[in-house]
Amino acid sequence: MDDALLRSLTPAVLGVLVRRGADFAAAEDAVQDALVEAVRVWPDDPPRDPKGWLVTVAWRRFLDVARADTARRRREDSVEEVPPAGAAVDDTLQLYFLCAHPSLTPSSAVALTLRAVGGLTTRQIAQAYLVPEATMAQRISRAKRTVSGVRLDRPGDVATVLRVLYLVFNEGYSGDVDLAAEAIRLTRQVAASIDHPEVAGLLALMLLHHARRAGRTAPDGRLVPLAEQDRTRWDTASIAEGVAILQSALARDRLGEFQAQAAIAALHADAPTARETDWVQIVEWYDELARLTGSPVVRLNRAVAVGEADGARAGLAALAALDGSLPRYAAVAAHLHERDGDLDTAARLYAEAAHQAATLAERDHLTRQAARLNSRRDR
Template identity: 60%
Template sequence: MDEGALRALVPRVLAALVRRGEDFDAAEDALQEALLEALRVWPEHPPRDPRAWLATVATRRLVDARRSEAARCRREETTYAEPRPAATEEGDDTLFLLFCCCHPDLAPASQVALTLRAVGGLTTREIADAFYVPEATMAQRISRAKRTLRGASMDRPGDLAVVLRVLYLVYTAGHAGRVDLAREAIRLARQLTLATGEPEARGLLALMLLNHARLPARLDAQGRIVTLDRQDRSLWDTREIAEGVRVLQSALALQRHGRYQIEAAIAALHDDAACAEETDWSQILAWYDDLVALSGDPVRQDPAAVLGRAVAVGHVLGPAAGLRETERLRDVLGERHRWHAVRGHLQELAGDLPAAGTSYAAAANLATNVAERDHLIRQAARARAAVP
């Protein structure tokens, strides 16, 4: 059995163990021992049913661990009957485990790490590489998460909104390290949509697909960021776009619009344009109006949405109107690099290149992401060089 097929079995077996009441941490440890045994035994004696084999061996390890603990504590040894295999569907198992990893007692960073470890099957080193932290730091984070779940009630795992947020955090973590986290998030989102009919789950999958389709054009040959309006659209993955549109349409048809569906609709309009000049900014502005309306205090709760709307206003009603929108946001968002970057874009759109150069430079000074900061520095240099 290849590594990919073996990795796919791990969350299913772990979910079955946890579902029947096993401690999360102990179940994962037992499954890891079963995997090591599989690597030793399977090459010469492959099982007929790999999933059942792993579940059986992991269960025996759990029984052995209980007996060992009982002996150390000088208690009477208790005999544990091996429970019957869970009779749940594979999709339900994955969904159950995903929700457990998003348990409300866990911090968001721990939810993301545990999801990648338990559901995604990534190693601790792979997760650490993806988030630019030492392996020991990530190991401690995952261990704390599992300790938090020890004894926690699994009848109140994280709700769907939390699961979707965690998957989106995984996706937006980027493509660093040895594992493409965006592809991993898409894989998990696909499994989630198979297990629930909620339109926001489909909306998130559509959003991921429509954004991921542009990945081949997002960086130039030197690894530098290429903005959407300057990307070579012939490099976009048209199959991924088509799939994203189909998924989005199926979600919107349910008439229960949420933020992921709306963001996916905006992404679809960008993807549908053959060139930047053909972008339907009027429809994009209408969707941004709907997105901003979802929040009671959008400026503080959803600054990305209000800044995106300001850009759309600039393209529909003119850059001066867009800049007036940003002025209304200055008191709250004026210290954020994206506010200055949006100002630079609108000023460049208006032909005020000196002001655009100043705004891009201010954005670069506030940016924390190295690639984005370098991009903004180049934007500032380009605007200043174009000044007569």
């Protein structure tokens, strides 16, 4: 049984049922029933048209449940109908829009996207987010109820879909599901469905970040900063693909935040060594990104780039204009003070940043940085 094939067909089949008028929750249940039946039947009797088979079985399951509803019964005449090939893209894209509907919280939108579009089980999603399966089941059920009354008669919001997929990507790896790889797969699917430079920008950004994954941690699990990473461990094929996709998107002259982020990632990936990084151009891209987003986090990262391009004092001046309560502010300040030669202040700020760290790996890294400076000072 080809599990990858079933997962790839799930969103298109679900999209067909929803387009035909099925309630989202009922349609999802019907598709799951069809998938179970496929696992039972296909090994001995594989269909010539897997998608058409799933659509037919799922629609029949839905009609069986909804037979008492006269309006639903009228659709029974189209049971054997398989949507034309051109409709598959639209159905799948509409499903993405539905799963990322503005009425959903970000966490609910992510869970529903992974369940309905990604084809992951509730258990897999729960493991990935380190929550009990019952908790995740409730979250998904609430999300399905929320979107059940939503009509798919208006264009969806591409930006919302991209933000949801980026949230999935940033979860990385946990449990038995690689969410970063899953996010790339789903973004490829959206890119195949819609010609939009920001979709291409997000796909390029994911590929460029994912390409550096092997270099981010040492064998003992220790976090390795970008400047210290072994660049021979980076995935050059993914970098080349990401750069090519980005260049094509930028050529359309419709710059968006994901394209700008991807451009920064591409400059890091293009540098043979950390010393050869084009920090001046990175600062310019951060200026564009700040203009597009107005994000204080972008300005925080820009301060780091300014410190590399124009010296630590310039970076500290850029940092001084920002709110000290920003996440990672203390870590950035520590890095810039160390570059400026103020080791006492840097050590204190590294220790402060360690207490504020969001992950154990980051906390350990910052603690080691503080200890390193303290040991140098005490010699």
